[in-house]
Structures are given as structure tokens and as C-alpha cells.
Amino acid sequence: MQLSRENLLKAYRTMRTIRDFEERLHVEFATGEIPGFVHLYAGEEASAAGICMHLTERDKLASTHRGHGHCIAKGVDVRAMMSEIYGKKDGVCGGKGGSMHIAEIGKGMLGANGIVGGGPPLICGAALTAKTLKTGGVAIAFYGDGASNQGTTLESLNLAKIWSLPVIFVCEDNGYAEATAASYAVGGTQMKRAEGFGIPAVQVDGHDFFAVYEAAREAIERARNGGGPSMLHVMLDRFYGHFEGDATTYRGTGEVDRIRAGQDCLRRFRSKVTDAALLRHEDLDAIDRESAANIDAAVVHAKAAPLPSDADLLTDVYVSY
Amino acid sequence: MQLSRENLLKAYRTMRTIRDFEERLHVEFATGEIPGFVHLYAGEEASAAGICMHLTERDKLASTHRGHGHCIAKGVDVRAMMSEIYGKKDGVCGGKGGSMHIAEIGKGMLGANGIVGGGPPLICGAALTAKTLKTGGVAIAFYGDGASNQGTTLESLNLAKIWSLPVIFVCEDNGYAEATAASYAVGGTQMKRAEGFGIPAVQVDGHDFFAVYEAAREAIERARNGGGPSMLHVMLDRFYGHFEGDATTYRGTGEVDRIRAGQDCLRRFRSKVTDAALLRHEDLDAIDRESAANIDAAVVHAKAAPLPSDADLLTDVYVSY
């Protein structure tokens, strides 16, 4: 645990912001005011935070349909995200993308993705750019246990290996693809799959920020030093349904309660850092208040923000046509 | 080596027929009379023969662009194949398919395939039919080292595993995908990839009919008994170019000569069975003569056979429309 006080605060702030963002969306979605599909990342914050702590803007990230956490951890502005989710003109994508397509290329956030398995090929390309132009950057592909069965993902493992690309494949395994259990749908194991392509892999407890942070450090260092791709198999849980509106009756009785009680990455972070006297409860409480206010302001803003104008329908299809 | 004399003769006849078929095509293609792309299987005969010896018509097979050997081993008529390759009306597909699309569904030969990796998903379906209708059949997917990197193939490994389908994945590894070496393009190993999906696998010398035969027996038995999929990683070599017309300058100096001299599956079969006094040279010579005559007749026939009629252009698109 070699994080500075500043970095510990940053890590907590990131996770707390994600949590608040998602819990608030859960509430707001129920009012019917948010259009479209929304997939919440709550419960999985330690993965996004633990990995993205190591990144700067030269590093690239490809996300999934469950992308809010990755966006926030990669530095996308929360207000611009909220506006986007409400379909507003000042959203980070001008309201044209929505929750499933939040991106901010300038920040190295290459996009949430509505296609499961869509990200890994793209991130191989980002890594190829880094390698070709010698930027020193690495590229992270987040994908789920479900996405680990998609051919695009599997091909990418091989491509990254044989081209020795600076990619870190992060399999966020929350045990479900929609309602289907990973125990049913995933033959073999993620670790052995990585081995199948000659890629080093570690399994890590995704409820533990520090475990993720450490494993990521090693994989990212390897990639930056020309050691090629790695896989992190991150075991974690989602607190909410697959998407908002999912009654989650396929989950076990009390499953989510048990997870929330025992495996909440925020609580575990808090007790770890306060037990070790690295931070005080007050430090964290202050962040809690700050985050709550932030999210609140983002929602107020997003609701009031203007929609795109009619003319926006036709712009941004091509650079020139 | 528990093969009856009859089966030994059959095995040799199959391999010899494939070899003669391919060597003759090599010659005929050079005359310019054969249209389209032709990919020769010469050198790899022990794989098709060793596996298909275990099959009957209830068993299904999906092949590749390099499909002649699989077709012959699965019992497709050589004359109908030759006519097909010449684009003639009495070809097994009426002249509409050609070398890359030879199929005979009634014999369980579900088709050569112009799309690399096209076969494995299809064969999962054939296996599902066998399982659902309890036919007792198994399903074989042949694919190359190149195809082992195609997402369709990798997904199929997983699907077959989690549905416990009676599939045998046969990776025919001749070291090249077109001009690109497997040593460059395949990350990890085929064996470990199988393990990655929880599938048992064995590597086998594809120049040795008996090795293939034995490994296939075990895998097919497992599948027939409800034990699910297996992989055979068959190491072998092609004698000719990727397709006819390929100058094969990417291959090492003397590479093919060395293979032909030391690794010819037909010669190895011959010496094994004659050394062990299971068959006499005369037995095999008789088959050689019979095969040569057969192929000769097939070519003579194909050249003289009529083309499809103009009306055939428009038939067979739909069952009804």
C-alpha cells in the first residue's frame, strides 16, 4: 500500500463519485425522466478506480454498456456525463450518444459501447498507435464475463499477444451476463483462457481497491516497458439489475443484501484506510458531502439544460461529405 | 493398432485416393482448364482418413477451403467431386459450388467452406441436432491453424463445451495460413486454448495415420457417450502451395522436399503395415492402380461432362419463393 494521502483521497473520491452518480441515476430513472437504457456500475467501483489511478490522458480506455464508472475514473466531467444521459445539448456527446455511448476521446476515453465485445478490438488499435508513435501510453479494455465469450474479445487477446501490444484486458466478472450466470456460460476459466493465448493473468478481488490497484500497477508497468498484454480477472458484483427496470428475480434470495453488507468496496476502503490511520473518517465524510453536492448539481443542471437543436440531427455524420 | 485387414485397406485406399485426386488436380490446374481457386490437401491425408474411419452417415462433418480430402474420406463420390471442380452439371453441387463449396448433406458432409472459421459454428448445430434427436451421431469440425484465430472458431469451442455437444474440433496445423506462419500468428498453443475452455485436447502427429486414428477414436467415443467436445491438434504439412498458383517462395529451402521424403503419410503407412506384415506391398500396389484409374476416369468424365443449362442459374435459391 504505497499510495500517498493525496492519492488515497483521489481513489475514494473517484469511487464515491461513481457510487453517488449511479445511485442517483437509479432514483431518477424510476421517475421516468431518463430516456433509454441505463446500466449501473454501482458495486464495481474499485475496478475502475484501481486501474485508472495509474493512467493519464495518453493512456486509452475502451468501455462497455456499463460505462459510467470507467468514464468518471478516466476523468470525464460528471456534469457533462449527466447531461448526456438526459440527452441534452451540453452533454459530453451533444446528447447524441446517451448512456451507452459516452466518450471523450481527448481524455483517452474511447467510448462506452452498446455492442458487447466491441471494445477489445478498438483498444488493440489504440495500443498500436501508442506503440507506433512511441507515446508511452497503454490501452485498457474493460469487458464483462459475458463479453469474454464474444469472438471479438477472444481474437483481440491473440492479436495483442502476437503484436506485443501494450494492452491490459480487464475482465470485470460480476457473475452475470444479463440474467445468465457466468457459471453456465463461461467454459473453462478466464485465467486459463489468457494462458491459452500466452498472456499473463491474475485474478483479483474486485471489491478491494488495493488489490486491483496493485495488480493493475504490475500489468501496466509490463505493458509500458514493452512486455506486451496482460489480463486482470476482476471478481466483483453489481448492486443493481442488468439495466434499470430489471427486477433481478434471477438472483438468489438475499444475494445483493449480502454483497452490500460484506463486499462493498467503498466500505472496505474506508475501514482499511481508517484502521491503518492513513485517513480519518472526517476526510472521507468531507468527500461524501462534496460528491453528493456535485451529483445533485449535475442532475439539477441536466434537467434544466436545453435539448439539442433540430439542426443537430444532421451534423457530425462525416468530417466532410 | 486394432484395425482389421479390411479397414487397413480402406484407410490406405482413402489416403491414396485423396493423394491421387490432388496430384492430378495440380497437373490439370496448370493447363488452365480448371476454373477458380483450388486448395490442395496433399500431404494431410492421414488426418481426414484417420478421423473419418470412425464415422458413418449419421455423423456430420464441416470442412474448409481445403476440403477435398475431407469429402473423399466422408464418402463423397470422386467423380461427382471432379465434375463439380470443373463446374459441370453432374457435379455433386450441380456445378454451382466448385472446389470451395463441395457438400453432400445426405452423407453428413456439410460443406467445404470459403470462409475461414465458417465451419465450427455450423458443426455445433449439427451436434445439437444429434443431441436433441438422440441420433447417436457426432460432429467434426476441421479447421486450420489460421482458422484457430478466428472468433467464430473460438466461440464455438465455448458453445460446444457449455452445451456439452458431441463435437470434435480438429485443428489441422500445417504451419501456415496462406503465407503467414503459425509461429507468428498463433499466440499461446492450441492445447492450452482448449484447456482455456475446459475442453480435453491431444496433440497428434498428422503424418501418422495410426496416431490420428487412435486419438480420434478416443475423442469420438467420449462424444458419443455424452462426454462433450474434445480437440485434436493435428500436426501436418501441405505438399503444395496455399492454392494452386502459389509459388511458395515463403517456405524454407528444401522444406517441402524434406517433408515429402520423411513425412509422407502414405509412405509411412505403407512401411508400417508391410513391416508388421499386416498387408503386402502387392495389396497396396493394387489399390494404387485402382485409384489411379479411378481418378483418371473422373477427369476424363469431368472434362467431357456438360455444363449446367442456362436455366440452372435461377434455381435452388429458395425452397419456395
Added chain:
Amino acid sequence: MSKKSYRQAINEAIASEMRRDPTVILMGEDVAGGAGAPGDQDAWGGVLGVTKGLVTEFGRGRVLDTPLSESAYIGAAAGAAATGLRPIAELMFIDFMGVCFDQIFNQAAKFRYMFGGHAVTPLVIRAMYGAGFRAASQHSQCLYPIFTHIPGLKVVIPSSAYEVKGLLIQAIRDNDPVIFLENKVMYDQVEEVPDETYTIPFGEANLTREGDDVTIVAFGRMVQIANEAADRLAKQGIHCNVLDPRTTSPLDADTILQCVEETGRLVIVDEASPRCNMATDVSALVAQEAFGALKAPIRMVCPPHTPVPFAPNLEDLFVPNADRVEQAVKSVMGYKIRENA
């Protein structure tokens, strides 16, 4: 006969065919409610609940949850179809075709021709299509022009709950690969749907409104838009034929041409992207085969050449609506033929 939703009508069609024919099987992501999960079995029925209850009735042997591997399972459905089963494979959103298109267009669609007529591939691929669900660029496309373009495929776009039941039963009994597209905005629409089994043949257009002035050809949900426009126009004294071709492949060219011969004016309403779509397909058919009957330009009402936007106001602007159809009809009614033509 009773009131049923589009969703129920689909569910009923599948259930009745699965009862009738033991070789009919169903596969897709979560169609069996989420295999391996510790909670309720049959919890889902596909992402929008369409197949709920089927695994309970038919069991996991015939209703199969798949991994997230569209190439493998759509291909498996094709392979199963070619070897004796009649699979219904759910692709969820038709937008996902991009990860498995090869198995559809190079494999299933071409088996019969490539293999000289010796293959029969009774495969149904069901998927949701269309905009209006706030589902953004990757979950809102139509894409039926792409499937229509491919010889060997049949393409069905049912326009109501009654239609969807009869067409789906037909699709399951059909011996060719069928792309069956359900409009996701319509699942909760309710109308009278017979309880018993019935089929609606492919390639026979349905005349949903009759009139002498203008022929409107519309596809899927656009039939409803067209009917709305036609009803409004009728009150203004302009009377339209509204034709629902039901299937884009085969297309009922005869009925379309016959209607245009009668009205001399044609408007086509297509929710698909405007280039090389069904509007262009029907227009070109008519401009070649019934040119002499035409009294006015053929007008197409389509979305713009853009991805589907997320923002609700932009999406509403994107999808053709009754106003635009009404305007198009009026514009062809107002057209004056040039002297020298």
C-alpha cells in the same frame, strides 16, 4: 379470439409451433430466463420478456440460453436447421447482426444454391428493430434492406399483433432461412388476435386502406403511420391505398404495381436509412415496370442519412411520422405534369 399484445402474439406463435412440432427449438441470450442463476428459473424471457414461460413448458433441452457468442449460436442454429431441427434463434437487437453476419449471409443463405439444391435450412432469426425507443445508434436500426439485398434470405416485418402471429407461424414452417423483425416499440400494442393457429403467407401484401388517389407502401411500424396519415387525408378528400407488403423478400411486386396502375401516384414510407433501402427498391420497381401509369414523382419518406440519435427530440425528428407522409401525399397530388413530358 381475444385482445393480445404483440408480445403475447409472438409468444403464442412460438409455443403453438413448439407443441405441434418437436423439432422446433428456441435459442438466444436469456430466452430461457437466465441459465445457471440461483434465483427464479424462467425469470426473463429474452431481454423484453417475449419468450417468458417457454422454458417452463418445453424444458432446457428445447429452449436454450446461449453464451454471448452470436456467431457461434446463430451458426449453430443454421447448422441445426440443415441437419433436421427447425431452430428459432433470437438475435435480440438486429443491430447485433454485425458480429454474426457471415453465418447468416454466407452460410445459411447460400447453402441451398452453393450445394446445388440439396440443402434445406428452416431457420428463423428473430430480432428487434427500429427507432423510437431512445436506444441510440447501436440499438435502433432497421437493417432489413441489408437482408433483403441477400439472395437466399426471406425477410418479414410484421406491422401488428395479428400480423405477427400469423407471419411467425408461417416463418417457423417455412423451409428457407427467415429474418423476422419485430418492432420494439410495438410489443405492448394490443389488438384482437385469434387464439388458434393461423398462417399468413409470405409475399402477399395487405391492403390496409383503400383509395383511388395515391398508393402508399409502408413497412412494419410505418404501416401504422401511413394509416394514420391516410385517415387524416381521407377527411380532406384525398383517398389512399395503404399497402403493407409484410415481407420485403419475397416482395409482392404484382400488388404494388397493380395499385400504382390504379392510382398513378406513389409514396413509400420506410424507417430504414435512406440509401439503398426498401423505399428505393419499391420506387425503382415501379419506375421500371409501371412508369406509364405514373402521374407524379415517386416520393420517399425516410429518415435522414445519419445514425439514430439518442436525444428524444432528435429521435422524434429522425423517424418518419404521419405529418411527413401527409405532406408527401399532398405533394404528389399537387404535381402538375409538364407539357413536354
Added chain:
Amino acid sequence: MSKKSYRQAINEAIASEMRRDPTVILMGEDVAGGAGAPGDQDAWGGVLGVTKGLVTEFGRGRVLDTPLSESAYIGAAAGAAATGLRPIAELMFIDFMGVCFDQIFNQAAKFRYMFGGHAVTPLVIRAMYGAGFRAASQHSQCLYPIFTHIPGLKVVIPSSAYEVKGLLIQAIRDNDPVIFLENKVMYDQVEEVPDETYTIPFGEANLTREGDDVTIVAFGRMVQIANEAADRLAKQGIHCNVLDPRTTSPLDADTILQCVEETGRLVIVDEASPRCNMATDVSALVAQEAFGALKAPIRMVCPPHTPVPFAPNLEDLFVPNADRVEQAVKSVMGYKIRENA
């Protein structure tokens, strides 16, 4: 200026752009001649030798052999394009798009729109298209109507060696994803091609023959067929405009409409499958926008709605030829307008 083959013209275009701009890279199966093989390096240059020599000049860092994983490498090309490179990815046969279409149409094509205009994706996907090579159903398709249907893609179909060089350089410099389709039958065709670098803008049709009677719009290799027919017809006193749109997206609608305004008659020659193809697209454009000028039905010369057959005689029957174009032109010339129209 010197005589060059279509193949050489492509090679030159790539080489000159790679020299000019270090961010241009090339990837595809065997484009670098077969990596890892023990024999000659640079042995192949793609399956038909088009990129031979490039790895020798530019090295394996910029000319990359790929594994047989089209989704991964086409997607990687898109991702590289969005992050600062200008990749040219070779898909070999356009028929293989089915294993990687998602990365093209849902990813690369939509980045810019979905991301609110903040993405730039300068990606070129090169592939062979077309029939006549005896390559059968899975290696002979055109498929450009499918790409044309997708907003966000540009689609180029060069009709000669001169055209291919200028259009490919333009494509490499373009900042949007471009599908660049090379007719495999044309690689050995030779004509005068300048040694220096030049570009041909997208969306500007080329008038290859001039005449007052009929406008023929043709695509790719069909431009040659159309010219052949036009030359024959000229000798018979029928004079045709032949238009090569060069790009199907963007399409030069203005020039097409202008030509039809002049001639009043239109024949379209499209080698793609006949449903929802470019012939229907252009026909519908004209029937909507230049109806008043039309003196005759718009005739389309296309293959039948079947996969591409293998047998040479069937394939020759399948592909449109000059005879069929000639007949179509004559039929529109012979058309008499009905009294009551």
C-alpha cells in the same frame, strides 16, 4: 506518365502516401508477405500481390501481417484511426465483411455521430469485390449497397487504373472511414497512369461518354461494360452519356439529375444483387427528383437475385454485359409515352 496496371496503381498510391505521411500504416492478411515464414520475406503482397514490396520499403512496423482475425484487426484499425494513425486495412475479399461488420458499421462509422462530433476516424478498408473470377458464391459479391446504406461510411468503386490511384490517395487523406473496393478482374488491366501523386475528389461523377439520347449510370467494372455498349450504340446512331459516379457514398446526385434532365432516359448498370442496390438507389433518386424529365421507364441492368454461381457459363450469364446494356438502352429509346400519362 507510363502504362501501369490497376494493381501497380494501387501499390503506388499506398507507397506514395506512406512516404508522405508517417502515420499511414498498412495491415492485413499476408500484406507483408507472410510473417514468420522461413523463406523469402515479402514473398506475397496480399493474396493477389497488390502490396508486394511495401514491407521491404517501410518495414514490419508499418506494414503488418495480421492473424486470421478480421474483427480484431479491422477493429484495431478503427481504434488506431481514432487515436492518431491513418490505417489502411486490407480485408482481402469484401465477402469477408460478415465476420467483422460490427467493427465497421457500429463502431467506425458511428463514432463521429455518437460522440457528438468529437471523433475523427481516417480509416481505409480495402477489399476485392465482384464476379467473373470463377471464385463462386463466397468470393464474388459486390456488397457495396450494404456499405452505402450505412451513414458514416464513404464507399469508393474505382473503374480503371487511372481512377484507382487518384481515388485511393484521396481515400487515405480523407478523414472519414472509407470502404475502398477493387474489382479483382481488373488488376491486370493496364493504362496510362501518372507517376506523380494526384487525387480525385469523392462525390464527383466522371462522364466517360457523351450523348443526348440516354444516360447510363454504371459502377466500378460496369463502367467498362457501359462504355462498350455506348460505343456500339453510337455506331447505330444512339448516343449515350455514361456516368461513373466513382463513389456511391457520397453520390453525385446533381450530375446524375442534370444528365437525366438532358437525356430524359436512364439506364443503370449495377453488378450488385438486384434488391436494395445502387441501381434502385439511383432510380429512386431520379424518380423523385427528375420525374418531369423522364420520357421512358428507368431500366436497371443487374444480376438475378441469386448467389454467384461457380460454373463459368452460369457466372457469365449472371454478370451484366454489354449486350444487356445495349438492349436496355434500345428498350428505353423505343418506349412510347401513353396518351393519358
